[in-house]
Amino acid sequence: MTFGIAVGGAAADAVRRHLPALVAEEVASGITAQNPTLWGADAESESAVRLGWTESVAISRPLVPEILALREELHAAGVRHIALAGMGGSSLAPEVITRTMGAPLTVLDSTDPGQVLAALNDRLAETAIVVSSKSGSTVETASQRRVFEKAFTDAGIDPTTRVIVVTDPGSPLDVSARAAGYRVFNADPNVGGRYSALTAFGLVPSGLAGVDIAELLDEADAISLPLAVDNESNPGLILGAAIAGTSPLRDKLGLLADGTHIVGLPDWVEQLIAESTGKLGTGLLPVVLEEGASEIENALDDLLLVRLVDDAGQHLFLDGDAAEVRVSGTLGAQFLVWEYATVVAGRLLGINPFDQPDVESAKIATRGLLDARPEPAPAAFVSEGIEVRGTPEVIGAASDLQSAIDVLVEEVPENGYISIQAYVNRLALPQLTELRALLAERSGRPVTFGWGPRFLHSTGQFHKGGPAVGAFLQILATPAEDLDIPESPFTFGELIQAQASGDASVLAAHGRPVLTLTLTDAAANVSTLFDAAR
Template identity: 50%
Template sequence: MEVSYREEGVASAASSVAGRLVADGVPSRLAGGDPTLWGEDAEAEAAVRLGWLTLPRSSRELLPTLGGLAGRARAEGLTNVVLAGMGGSSLAAQVICDTADVPLTVLDTTDPGQVRRALTDQLEATVVVVASKSGSTLETGCLLRIYERLFADAGLPPRIVVVTDPGSRLERLAVESGYDLVLASPDVGGRYSALSAFGLVPAALAGADVERLLDDAEEVLPLLSRDTGNPGLDLGAALGGAALAGRDKLVLEDQLTAINGLPDWIEQLVAESTGKRGRGILPVVNAYPNGTGDELVVAIESDGGDVRVDGPLGAQFLVWEYATAIAALLLDVDPFDQPNVAESKESTTALLDLPDLPTGAPAFVDGPVEVYGSATAKDLPGLFVELLRAIPDDGYLAVMAYLDRLAAFDAPMPEGADFEQMTDAWMMADPATLRALLALRTDRPVTFGWGPRFLHSTGQYHKGGPQNGVFLQITGVVGEDVAVPGSSYTLGRLQLAQALGDLAALETRGRPAVRLHLTDRAAGVARLLAAAQEA
């Protein structure tokens, strides 16, 4: 595992802060699990959140259980592994499986269309991993009830594996229902849980080599107490030192690396850990650097960047966790809490109790797109120009899409299309393409998040970090909805309530925020992309 500095300014800033950290004994104190590092206010939380430091060894106790679960699943022909989990309960497992090239269906959404795709896929061969640290995650609970009903209606036994903390309501439900149950380490927070049961159970069921993952992490573990030759210290000093010097936009590059999707996991880890008290580091994923003075470009096993991080996936997980804890220390924030995440949850709950969701009246309509919010523009190209101009000199634009992120694959293809033509068709039907088109028109960072997944990730940074964001939310009409057994609402109503609840939380901070509602999803996406090119 190696962290190398490629730019003199980064090396200088990192050296300066690393010297202070070493003088305070931080490397050995952190490796030893000292909860006093982040100050008196954070000590109580840190005291029960540092178990991730020993997971490369302690998680080996799970290997016999994981082998048994995977063996039984194969024997029963359960080859379709579905993971119902949000944020830290899903992101690491997805990276592990994508890197190992083993199939895993991740349901970290409330979009009815995306959920229906999973529900109609190989039910007789399906095993569902239901993962929630608290055991009370709203989205996960809904998906569990939906799958329970689906298995019952099909006359199949419920093939469900539960991963949760000891003492949660989900543990009690699993015991009462006779589900397979794997208890996670209670002293590990969700976004630091990559090497815990949350990352390992679904990955093992899908066929990934989780023992090797732990081997690679354990190999780097002894280095984390060192004052020199410590990749976690080197990376943390670079992240924190750069942020203190005003370079607080973390552009993550991973072209041509054998590790697939790690920036999405890093995004949650860094944004949710550092984005509070008006401070933080903003990860920027799937974007090219703009060359501005507030960027820090980190390359993961790829050329270029101000910093390069090389090493296998298990080691990457551990080193990034350690580095993020170091960066939070330098920024004087608690890396283990998420004080603003609850705002959107509370707003959503209040909205679901209303007879009708308060969507309001659109400011204007542009074809299949309704525009809600305060805007002086009269069409979408004008609106995009207005939002881009509203970004502060040190700010960013966040695009947040509460849509089906697989819908682009339904795009019609030209007869006899080759792969390049198919890729072009997919891109022009994908809401995520809007990020790239808007990024061409500004030198400020443009981020993209799928809702409600980002609420368990960058949602903390949006509300608790520097108040310099501009927000563009996208929702869409629901065609065929999905009922939630035992609830008075459907997934479609829940999805819209989550969007409206988050928008309300953002608007209280006085930042520009606009909602675009697609009255026809496919046509609406096409209009958005065309308008972005006209802007």
């Protein structure tokens, strides 16, 4: 089966209520025909240039032989390792594709100096790096490209033989990369980053890493016609109605990988939905869950559980009252169905699913800090080697690490959530993800976890543009070793610090409570942090 879906409880009610109108209004065929009027007059100008993903399969087909030829060329030159510098959808889709297909790919979507150094020191002589950015102006990707160019040059390797660029045609990166002699793949400019899984952004790094990308396109192609037809069996309409049509709105989507063969899909869905819908004070907040999560056990009345399974069954409607959605399907089909469902959700929520107005605010704040490079604000206090900072409502009532976390949890409203944002080396501190379940059980509310700065290109939009019900825990670490960025006045350590501080300032300006904890000795401080969180 290419794709299967089943809905129960409030999700089933939502489908019954909204599906007939979606069919009657010819929403599915309108999306496929790239009708920009489906999301209202305010969204029309952007929608007109953001619906190219509906024909990604056809547009991407000619890229396949070109990518496979380059793979053979690189292999003949001794390249055995592919790395990817990209943020948001540019890295999350290839990560899911390669992990699911068992193809090795090093994804560099961080500015933590330790994580960048780990990528640089991993078989550089056998490495080619794909640099993915629509414009090339993304500070993370530009910095990663420069440091790899220098490393190749220092090792006596011509960067033009090892750097592959994916970007929009005519972008500043496209122009400069071609002038420098790099191999360039252009993606469809009428596709936003988070909808780009089946474009060059998803296919080039995946194909070079060894994935059968023709098969991935075949999987998407098999669901294309069912998604384009205006009838009540259309999986994109069903899924969109289920996730955005509940009444009252269950605006937290619990994403659970429950036996699916696809690895990491919840993380990709998270960025697609959060950045597309979190604006104008509304939106859907995806929460990536593990089996046995307290959010599931507590049956929260504002959470809709979405189970990603290998077989959703033959019946659309599930027995029982549990508010639940089950989806199954091939990876290519999942990408396309979720993209349709997300823009259907945008229509039901009354927002433009193609813009991200609040992402830029954090970038502006970061640039301001990098230009001025002020001394870091002094810690309110230091508790057991952990520097504690935060907004007044959090720090003003705290005297040590434990009380600071206590106050942050108390700041979460009845319909709120906690967001953990870890601006650290995720290769060195993977155990930090376990904080999610701890704080969820303690608070009784949904808790999201994001690695910084990559979440800024996904859930970061929802945190500032969605409902004002979040409380934010930032975790930073003093780097054991910093790393210069060539042709830049700041280092990677200064960059990630500025990104965290910039986002914290924007969150505070929006009235969100923020607690920032800096681990001065990460290895020694982690157990202290966990003890306080308990």
